Amino acid sequence: MARKPCCDxxxxxxxxxTQEEDRKLMAYVTRYGSWNWRQLPKYAGLSRCGKSCRxxxxxxxxxxxxxxxxxxxxxxxxxxxxxxxxxRWSAIAAQLPGRSDNEIKNHWxxxxxxRVSENPASKNGAKQKSCDPTQQKTNQESDSHPNxxxxxxxxxxxxxxxxxxSSPQQxxxxxxxxxxxxxxxxxxxxxIIIDDISFFGAYEETRGNFWTEPFLDYNSYMTNDFLAPSxxxxxxxxxxxxxxx
DNA sequence: AAAGTCGACAACCGCTCAAAA
DNA sequence: CTTTTGAGCGGTTGTCGACTT
Numbered sequence: 001m002a003r004k005p006c007c008d009x010x011x012x013x014x015x016x017x018t019q020e021e022d023r024k025l026m027a028y029v030t031r032y033g034s035w036n037w038r039q040l041p042k043y044a045g046l047s048r049c050g051k052s053c054r055x056x057x058x059x060x061x062x063x064x065x066x067x068x069x070x071x072x073x074x075x076x077x078x079x080x081x082x083x084x085x086x087x088r089w090s091a092i093a094a095q096l097p098g099r100s101d102n103e104i105k106n107h108w109x110x111x112x113x114x115r116v117s118e119n120p121a122s123k124n125g126a127k128q129k130s131c132d133p134t135q136q137k138t139n140q141e142s143d144s145h146p147n148x149x150x151x152x153x154x155x156x157x158x159x160x161x162x163x164x165x166s167s168p169q170q171x172x173x174x175x176x177x178x179x180x181x182x183x184x185x186x187x188x189x190x191x192i193i194i195d196d197i198s199f200f201g202a203y204e205e206t207r208g209n210f211w212t213e214p215f216l217d218y219n220s221y222m223t224n225d226f227l228a229p230s231x232x233x234x235x236x237x238x239x240x241x242x243x244x245x
Numbered sequence: 246a247a248a249g250t251c252g253a254c255a256a257c258c259g260c261t262c263a264a265a266a
Numbered sequence: 267c268t269t270t271t272g273a274g275c276g277g278t279t280g281t282c283g284a285c286t287t
Contacts, residue, residue, distance in 0.1 A: 014256080014257075015255090015256075015257095015280085015281085016255070016256075016280095016281075016282095017255085017256085036272080037272075037273070038271085038272060038273090049257090050272085050273090051257085051258090051272095051273085051274090052256075052257075054273075054274080055255090055256065055257085056255090056256080058274095059255075059256085060255080068253095068254095087275095087276065087277085088275085088276085089275075089276065090274075090275060090276085101274095101275075101276080102254090102255080102256085102275095102276095103254080103255095105276075105277085106253070106254055106255080107253085107254090109253095110252060110253050110254080111252090111253085
């Protein structure tokens with residue numbers, strides 16, 4: 001069957017993400033969650049394909065993402081899992097908290113593949129996990145769980161869950177708060193707020209002044225290029241995923 | 246110092262699958 | 267049951283910085 005392209009290619013930006021785009025995506029997903037990747041860029045004020053947004057979030061922006069510097073343990077795990085699972089990068093990533101499938105895949109092609117082919121013993125040495133198909137099935141199942149969100153468990157993913165606690169409808173009625181943490185669901189639990197703070201702090205650490213300035217610009221997000229879906233009643237129907245959070 | 250090469254990482258593309266209509 | 271849609275996955279390509287000549 002003929003498929004529509006995942007997005008209308010015309011006018012959509014490609015290539016490296018700018019800080020501003022990251023900021024918009026981050027701000028939007030943090031606040032509203034990834035309720036619909038296809039629609040998200042429109043409301044977040046991004047000229048990007050939804051897939052591109054999803055990828056950017058999953059591989060780079062989401063909380064607790066680890067970058068670079070693979071430990072020996074991690075590399076052994078990747079080698080071992082690759083030996084038993086093959087190129088099922090998402091399944092492999094599920095065993096490595098904080099690592100994205102894309103990053104693992106890149107690391108494999110760049111480094112580990114070479115290492116394994118040069119020194120097959122390292123592969124055997126690392127091999128511990130069985131190739132039991134039932135084990136793989138289990139991985140597959142957990143992997144494909146709709147709420148799995150790429151191995152982020154609730155305790156690791158405060159943002160998505162906290163964002164879920166405040167629907168756009170709520171947002172639209174309870175208006176702009178001035179600080180970052182304030183924007184994150186005042187109805188959420190204490191632990192979530194604490195987690196958020198730690199995440200924001202970590203993010204700021206790696207990304208400079210992101211959180212010290214952007215939400216100060218909150219009003220511009222809400223009024224200009226950063227539209228809350230609540231504007232469109234299509235997105236506040238009872239069937240809307242917002243209401244399931 | 247400039248040019249060329251290589252490696253690592255970021256992002257895109259096309260496909261499949263599952264769920265919804 | 268069929269069609270449509272969106273999410274997710276894996277392969278591939280593009281980009282950029284570090285290193286070498």
